[in-house]
Amino acid sequence: MMMRGWKLEYIDHCRNSTHCPELFTEFLRQRRRWVLSELSNMALIFQHLVTLIRNNANFSVIFILSLLQMFLWVLVSPSTTLFILSLSYEILFGVPVLVAIPVTHAALLCYAVVCCVGSRRTQNSVTLVFLAVIALLMLSVGAAFIKYVVDSIQEDMIQGEFQFKPYFLVLLLVSGTIYAALVHPGEWQNLVYGVAYAFMFPAMFVILPVYSVANMVDQSWGTREKATRLGDYWCGSINAEKDSEKIETEAARLPVLTPKTSVAKSELQFWESLKSSLLGTTVNCGRETEWLHHSLTKLRNKCITLTLLLNTVWLGVLSCLYLFANTDIICYVVAGVFSFSLVVQLVGLTSYKIDNCLRRHIIRKVGSSHQIWVKERH
Template sequence: MIKSAQNIIGSVMCCPGCFSLYRVKALAGVMSLYSEPTLEAGDVFTKDTGEDRWMCTLMMLRGWKLKYSTFGVNSTFCPDTITEFIKQRRRWILSDFANSLMVFKNLPQLIRSNGCFSMIYVFYLLQLFFIVFLSPGSTIIMLTVGLDVLIKVPFVIITPMVVALFVLYGVLCVQLSSQSQITLTKVFMLILGLSMICVVVGAAVFVVHDIITENNLQLQEHFILIALTASIFYAAILHPSECYLLVHGIFYVFFFPTMHILLPVYALSNIVDQTWGTRENVSIFLFI
């Protein structure tokens, strides 16, 4: 959805190598700079672990528009275990943040040299960037408010406890071995996922019960939740051949706190880890 939005209002920020076609002329204009060695520590996250995003940024700086096609179909290797997924996200989160900083650093030049960077698109990129900082806090509030409603623990008490829990998790990730970190992360993923599902189900029951008992259809705070939920089902009606994807919403809810809180903390705690994280088994490449 993000790439579709970027394609409509501006330019796609990242074209993964396995799903992309490039003009030779576009590559020729950036290859000399793209092939330069990594000289500074910060370059590791842009030139090494985020090489596809780095190349796309270079092409946009030279005026190219990167487009997205919903009709393209391809296959690639994806993480097939939780361990690989965690390691992949550690690399992606850090490289995405570093490359986003590079885009904003070169934003004046991008606006001058690339017609895709309109004010609307710049505003869109800014709000995406700030969401990265706001989403951990908003997710914690979502969890604690939900637990306040479900188990009647005051919000002002449970929120500091949850924050302290994530701080403890970050400290442990710095101290523990790689394998112990993965095990600890899996435990936290399970706890957070089940908590999030309980919160969502509990909130749905609360909203329905409130509407029935109050028998009042005037605008209330929880109506925004109804509107957001209705928009998802409306999209499914517009795309009936893909409506089965709604089933995956369960997994989306389960992994929501993991994606917005847990994995960013894990990534920052392992900022010195420069391993690729996935497909490190040589037999995969040799097809043995």
């Protein structure tokens, strides 16, 4: 749709509902689907980038760079997160980085092997243990980091000097998150959940990319898979024998859209045209399960190999910077890789909120029946 000139705009006051995962296993499968969709969508964007820029004015240079940064970040987030944890343990607890990095990287490789060859139950158990270990490491780092910052600030105050230090970048990141929450007054209470999320998202950065790519063969939806019986999503108790007649009566009153009507034919033609023009004939349109499984397995093996190779190379680059450069440079490089898209999102969010507030103010003054302004889109 974007290749044909359709626009995507941000709306801050929309409301939506969905079936959220209720179990840890459902959450994993849902996120696996989301991560793969995000990577494939970004790959399609870069594949058709020239056409998108030509047909869509919303594709600016900053937007493209932020997409590229997010794409690369998802791929290298496991090694980056493990390196940050290793560096934090050296600074806060004195554990050498050159000892922690090989151990953590070996654990990542072993986890990838388990996700590729292990059963679903084995993967879930190992993932849960891996998640708990990284979350505990992050909890210890968070507690020690707070003490480190407080002691450092007190020492600067005693010496009468106050200089910018790399750990201020973490405080700026937290401030940006708080600012984004406060800009949405109706959702600021979600900051309470953000405290728990702050200790969990590093583990997600390590686990989800590897788990998602390794489970590319799994085509399950992730949620709502067990809701196949009558009453699974019924609000309250239901007696099937008592209410079945009532349900059938209500269902009989609903209009039935059959292919015999002209509306159904036009709708069917629309979707068939959309599928053939945008999806093409190379997508799964009734392929045999065995053929699909074999093809996805081959693709999975290539993708997981490239992902692990890329993370190994990136971890080597960060390690070389640590050995031959200043520690501050490491912090600035990691912060730049991580925060660029966040800054773009915060700037876009702020500009939208200002524009939206001005629009609402003018509408209250002149009324909704009057035109505010007309801006021609190119």
